[in-house]
Amino acid sequence: MGFKSAISMQQVTKSFDGGKEFVLNGIDLDIPKGQLTVIIGYSGTGKSVLLKHMLGLLQPTSGKVEVLGRDLASMSPDEMGRFRRRLGVLFQHAALFDDMTVLENVCFPLREHRRYWTAQQIVEVAETKLAASGLDPKHYGKLPGELSGGMRKRVGLARAIALDPEVILYDEPTTGLDPILSEMVDDLILETHQRVEGATSVVVSHDLFAAFRLADHMVMLDKGKVLLAGTQEDFHNSQVELIQRFLAKGFKK
Amino acid sequence: MLAFWMQYRVKLNQAIDDMAWALFQRIYQFFFDSGRSLIFFIESTKLIFTKPYRVEEIIKHMEFIGNKSILIISLTGAFTGMALSFQIYLGFNLVNATNLVGPTVALGISRELGPVLTGLIVAARAGGAMAARIGTMRVTEQIDALQVMGINAKQFLVSPRIVAAFITMPLLCGVFDFVAMLGAHVLGIYVLGLDEAIFWDKILLWIKPSDVFEGLIKAAVFGVTFATICTFKGYTTSGGAKGVGEATNQGVVHSMVMIIILNFFMTNFIRFYLAVING
Incomplete structure (x- = not known):
C-alpha cells in the first residue's frame, strides 16, 4: 500500500432490498491520509452511497469501515456524534439550512460545539471561513434561497470547514454548475486542501477533467466494486478497457 | 344473458376482493405506522432529558404552534359555542329545560369539543407544516x-416540537373553551333570551374543575400525538417533492384519525379513573 490510511474499507457490501441487488459489491479501499483522493465512476456506480458509508450515515450490509483508525460500527450514537466533528462535508446541493442566513449557517456548527466561545468569537471565526471560501461579505445576511449555485457551494464549504475537520468530503461538488463555476469550485477545493495542513480530502465526482486537475490519488468504481485505485499515471497506463473508454470519453468531452 | 351475468359477477367479485384487500392493507399500514411512531416517540422523549437542552427551539416552536393558531382557534371556538348553544336550546326548549343550556354547552365544550376541535385544527395547521418542513429537510x-455536524437530528428537530405541542395545546384548548363559552353566552342571552344569572349560576353549579382539566389533559395528549406522527412522517420522507407532499398528507390524516380514536379511549379511561378515585 505504501501510505497511511485515513479511511479504510474492507469487503463492504450494501443492499437496500434485503440482498437481491447490491449497490456496493465488496469494496476494498484505502484513502491515503493527507492527500486529495478523487473517486470517479459512471452515474449509478455507488459513489454517493460509498461516501455516506464513510460518514456513518449508512451502515454496510457486511464489511468494515474505518475512519481515522476508528471502526464506525463499534461506536455508540453519542461517540459517533463526537467523532463526526472531525469530518466536514460539502453536499451535492450544499444542504444549507434554508431558514438561516449565510452567516448563521456557518455559525451553527460553531455554536453547537464551541459552547464556551462568545458570540463575538463565533461570528469572527465564521467570517474568516466565509472569506477563505471567497464569499463577498455583502452576501452574509442573505438567505440560501437568494444565492446562486456557486455561492451556495462556497457557503457549504465554509460551513464544512468551520470546525477545522481532519477529513473533508465533497459529494459531486460541481454537479449542476456551468464549466466556469465548476472550475472555480475545483480551485476552491484545491486551495482548501492546500491551506488546511495535513487534511485529507475525498471528492466524489464523475467529472474526469476535475479528477485529473485535483487528484493525488484516484479511485474508479464500477458496478459497486473498485476497478482501479492509484495515481494519475496508473490510470493513464491502465489496460482495463472500461478505464480507457472512460478516459477517452472524458477527455473528448 | 346468463353468460354475460356470469362474466359480470366474476368481475364484481374481483372488484370486491380488490377493495377488501386495499382496505386491509390500509388498516394494516395504519397500525404498522402507529407502532413505528410509538417507537419514534419513545426515542425522541428520551432525548428531551439529555444535554444540550433545546430550550430556545422549544420556545420557537411554541410560538409557531400557539401564537399563530390563536386566531383560527378563537374563530372556530366562537362559532362552535354559538351553534352548540342554539342546537341545545332547540332541544331543551321542547321539554322546558332551557335552564340547563349553559351547563350542557359547557360540559360539551370543556370535555369533548374543545380538545378535539383544537387537536384537529392545530394538527392540520401546525402538524402539516411540521411534516412538510422536516420532510423537505430530509430530501434536501x-x-x-x-448528523454529519455531530448534532442529533431527532433531538434538534423532533423533541422540541413534541414538548412545544405538549405545553401549547392545553393553552390553546383553554382559549377555545373560553371563546366558545363567550359565543354561547352572547347567543344564549342576547339572541335566545336566556336569563344571564341562571345561565352562569347553573354552569358554576354543574361544572367541576375536573371537567375542564379532563379537556386540557386530552389536549396535551393530542398535541403529543400529532407532533409525533407528523414529525415521524417528515423524518422518514423519501422521494423528493412528491414524497414531501405524501408525508404531509399522511401526517395530517393519520393524526386526525388518531385524535378521534384516542378521544374515545381517553374519555372512558378518565371517567373510569375519576370513578375509582371518587370511590
Whole structure:
C-alpha cells in the first residue's frame, strides 16, 4: 500500500432490498491520509452511497469501515456524534439550512460545539471561513434561497470547514454548475486542501477533467466494486478497457 | 344473458376482493405506522432529558404552534359555542329545560369539543407544516448535514416540537373553551333570551374543575400525538417533492384519525379513573 490510511474499507457490501441487488459489491479501499483522493465512476456506480458509508450515515450490509483508525460500527450514537466533528462535508446541493442566513449557517456548527466561545468569537471565526471560501461579505445576511449555485457551494464549504475537520468530503461538488463555476469550485477545493495542513480530502465526482486537475490519488468504481485505485499515471497506463473508454470519453468531452 | 351475468359477477367479485384487500392493507399500514411512531416517540422523549437542552427551539416552536393558531382557534371556538348553544336550546326548549343550556354547552365544550376541535385544527395547521418542513429537510440532505455536524437530528428537530405541542395545546384548548363559552353566552342571552344569572349560576353549579382539566389533559395528549406522527412522517420522507407532499398528507390524516380514536379511549379511561378515585 505504501501510505497511511485515513479511511479504510474492507469487503463492504450494501443492499437496500434485503440482498437481491447490491449497490456496493465488496469494496476494498484505502484513502491515503493527507492527500486529495478523487473517486470517479459512471452515474449509478455507488459513489454517493460509498461516501455516506464513510460518514456513518449508512451502515454496510457486511464489511468494515474505518475512519481515522476508528471502526464506525463499534461506536455508540453519542461517540459517533463526537467523532463526526472531525469530518466536514460539502453536499451535492450544499444542504444549507434554508431558514438561516449565510452567516448563521456557518455559525451553527460553531455554536453547537464551541459552547464556551462568545458570540463575538463565533461570528469572527465564521467570517474568516466565509472569506477563505471567497464569499463577498455583502452576501452574509442573505438567505440560501437568494444565492446562486456557486455561492451556495462556497457557503457549504465554509460551513464544512468551520470546525477545522481532519477529513473533508465533497459529494459531486460541481454537479449542476456551468464549466466556469465548476472550475472555480475545483480551485476552491484545491486551495482548501492546500491551506488546511495535513487534511485529507475525498471528492466524489464523475467529472474526469476535475479528477485529473485535483487528484493525488484516484479511485474508479464500477458496478459497486473498485476497478482501479492509484495515481494519475496508473490510470493513464491502465489496460482495463472500461478505464480507457472512460478516459477517452472524458477527455473528448 | 346468463353468460354475460356470469362474466359480470366474476368481475364484481374481483372488484370486491380488490377493495377488501386495499382496505386491509390500509388498516394494516395504519397500525404498522402507529407502532413505528410509538417507537419514534419513545426515542425522541428520551432525548428531551439529555444535554444540550433545546430550550430556545422549544420556545420557537411554541410560538409557531400557539401564537399563530390563536386566531383560527378563537374563530372556530366562537362559532362552535354559538351553534352548540342554539342546537341545545332547540332541544331543551321542547321539554322546558332551557335552564340547563349553559351547563350542557359547557360540559360539551370543556370535555369533548374543545380538545378535539383544537387537536384537529392545530394538527392540520401546525402538524402539516411540521411534516412538510422536516420532510423537505430530509430530501434536501439538511438532516444528513445536521448528523454529519455531530448534532442529533431527532433531538434538534423532533423533541422540541413534541414538548412545544405538549405545553401549547392545553393553552390553546383553554382559549377555545373560553371563546366558545363567550359565543354561547352572547347567543344564549342576547339572541335566545336566556336569563344571564341562571345561565352562569347553573354552569358554576354543574361544572367541576375536573371537567375542564379532563379537556386540557386530552389536549396535551393530542398535541403529543400529532407532533409525533407528523414529525415521524417528515423524518422518514423519501422521494423528493412528491414524497414531501405524501408525508404531509399522511401526517395530517393519520393524526386526525388518531385524535378521534384516542378521544374515545381517553374519555372512558378518565371517567373510569375519576370513578375509582371518587370511590
